Amino acid sequence: MSKDQDGRNDENVLVGFCKGEGKEYLRAIECLDKNCRPKVVSWLLKHQMDKRQAKEIYEEALTDAYVNLCILKKPLTTSLCGYIFSISRNKWRKEMGSKGIPVEPPPEPPVNPMDEGIIPPEIIKACRGRLSQRCRDILDDADRGLSMEEIAKKYGYSDDRSAKQTKYRCWADFVNCVKEQLSKEI
């Protein structure tokens, strides 16, 4: 297959991937799982990762690629698989670093905007996991842009004021958890 054809296929896969649903999305996921996943996983397996870790890193990289390219609309300067591979490699470096294993060559500049924020995603994930299911649902809905009236109605609050109070109480718990984790890291 020529480079042009490869490029067009890659573009089609990216377009389908970013649809987020429907036939084209399924085809894109199928295509990435068939063509990209084996490359990434086999590379990770050759670099001290076990099967479960390699699979998890690929899943996270695929998810990050979706958020970066399709939601945050970051430009793609390489092939889609190359991009996923690059995110996977950074995650692998982080994993190796956490085990105290030196990695050569030195880390590349981060390509994943989610790794660039000042709050490490692991802390956010852990603290989100500590919230009650109801708190998570309410914060998620508020984050999606639902109004307080809609949230009050959805969760059976008498008025939007009660819903708002719950939301800010949940949010305060979350922020305190993150702060606590950050202070431990320092």
Add this chain to the structure above:
Amino acid sequence: MSQENQNKEEWIDAYVWDDMAPEERKAFEEQLAADAGLREEYELRRAIREGYRMERLRMEAREGINVARRQVRAREWANRGLLLLIFLLGIGLGLGLKTLYDWWNPEAPQKEIPQADVIEFNEDEEMLIGQSNDFGFKVAVDRIEIQENKLSGFSSVDSLVVALVTSPSEDIVYADNTVALYFPESQMPDKDDIRLLELILNGERVLYLGIGKKLHVLKKGN
């Protein structure tokens, strides 16, 4: 935490969650520009808010990918099931058509396993002589093994070229897969009515000639 701090945090949270009226936002932004402490806390909370949003997006994206994978797998299984169904339907259709064909063509050749005690033959009826290649045709030889009067096997083996001739000669020819059958012209059977049957009856090899439903001994011996 002091009341002042709590109020400050609530004020920041209202801003990062976009829960402020425009005038209040403006007041907050002015205060933000002037108060370094407020700015620091705001930066942290804004980053946490952004981190939360990212994590939510990640969770939703991952769930979406998992759902897509389940659908892809379900589709693959459905395709396999469909192929299997088509295969089974093909077999069923084939068997059905064969049954129908057999039902509509009762005259079609059917392998009937003859019983040793009902075989009719007439050794005196000598009519197998001569050899001719004039109009030979192939007849499958059915082979049956009978041991102690029990049928132990039945299969079609080999084939012979049978020639129907009207000029008598002395010997039955059973070489080079050719057998010549002599009939007076008036009794010449249809070639479809003729078959050869090789029986091994308790070790003895007997070649029968079947004309219609009647069997004639063609050759005995090993």
